[in-house]
Amino acid sequence: xxxxxxxxxxxxxxxxxxxxxxxxxxxxxxxxxxxxxxxxxxxxxxxxxxxxxxxxxxxxxxxxxxxxxxxxxxxxxxxxxxxxxxxxxxxxxxxxxxxxxxxxxxxxxxxxxxxx
Amino acid sequence: xxxxxxxxxxxxxxxxxxxxxxxxxxxxxxxxxxxxxxxxxxxxxxxxxxxxxxxxxxxxxxxxxxxxxxxxxxxxxxxxxxxxxxxxxxxxxxxxxxxxxxxxxxxxxxxxxxxx
Numbered sequence: 001x002x003x004x005x006x007x008x009x010x011x012x013x014x015x016x017x018x019x020x021x022x023x024x025x026x027x028x029x030x031x032x033x034x035x036x037x038x039x040x041x042x043x044x045x046x047x048x049x050x051x052x053x054x055x056x057x058x059x060x061x062x063x064x065x066x067x068x069x070x071x072x073x074x075x076x077x078x079x080x081x082x083x084x085x086x087x088x089x090x091x092x093x094x095x096x097x098x099x100x101x102x103x104x105x106x107x108x109x110x111x112x113x114x115x116x
Numbered sequence: 117x118x119x120x121x122x123x124x125x126x127x128x129x130x131x132x133x134x135x136x137x138x139x140x141x142x143x144x145x146x147x148x149x150x151x152x153x154x155x156x157x158x159x160x161x162x163x164x165x166x167x168x169x170x171x172x173x174x175x176x177x178x179x180x181x182x183x184x185x186x187x188x189x190x191x192x193x194x195x196x197x198x199x200x201x202x203x204x205x206x207x208x209x210x211x212x213x214x215x216x217x218x219x220x221x222x223x224x225x226x227x228x229x230x231x232x
Contacts, residue, residue, distance in 0.1 A: 004158075035220060043205060045159070045223035091158050095219070103149060103172065104221060106158030 002027045004092050004107035012113050013082045020067070021077040021110045023092030029053075032096035034075040035104060036066065039089040048090075051075060082114045118142060120224035122208050128230045129198055136194045137227040141210030148191050149221060150183055151207040152176065159207055165191060166213075198231045205229075 003026040013019035025034065036048040051059045051066045059066040067076040079086055089111050093104040121140045129135050141148050146167050151159035162181070164172045167188040177183075180198075185191040195202055205228050209221035 033219070037223075043207075043226040043228070045207065045209070045221075047220045047222065050220060093158075103161045103164055104159075105161070108156070108158050 006107035029096040035093040122224040139208030145210035
């Protein structure tokens with residue numbers, strides 16, 4: 001069975017500093033994809049970044065980077081230079097063949113608050 | 117705006133009533149998903165369509181729930197004889213068939229259901 005674990009229910013960061021949101025996953029598949037989504041209070045899930053299990057380089061998208069450690073089965077999200085607008089829920093998700101190649105399994109999320 | 121749209125955004129109903137939610141995906145997306153999200157949790161997969169065919173249903177989708185996508189475009193999710201445990205945010209998402217893209221899901225803003 002697939003599982004995503006996010007152990008930080010809430011995190012605080014000072015504006016302009018970097019923050020790391022933790023995500024560990026469990027799958028027996030060799031090929032899988034890892035995603036991070038942001039959910040502001042409006043409710044919409046916003047795609048941030050993707051990492052494929054065979055990608056050798058860590059994914060980066062602007063201020064977002066994914067610290068992918070395959071042996072540890074972790075896919076932590078790093079947000080650099082935090083902004084007040086980064087305050088939101090952040091979800092880690094995985095897609096793997098054994099859990100259906102088409103749908104995502106989500107973690108329970110981390111509420112990030114950026115302090116001025 | 118050409119994103120995923122959902123209607124209504126909020127619905128309050130009495131226990132035992134039927135409710136229907138509508139989702140209009142991004143026009144060129146052939147895959148459509150329904151997820152349910154309760155407070156403080158990540159989204160949970162309910163069902164998935166490829167074009168008009170419903171290809172997968174979660175165990176969460178009891179026989180009181182029915183989803184359709186009659187012409188492969190918009191979709192409806194109906195809940196019959198609502199129960200208080202049905203109170204949640206119902207999220208719709210769409211995606212393109214995987215290939216060159218990562219297959220990320222594009223979500224709507226959700227339909228929040230409150231059952232009194």
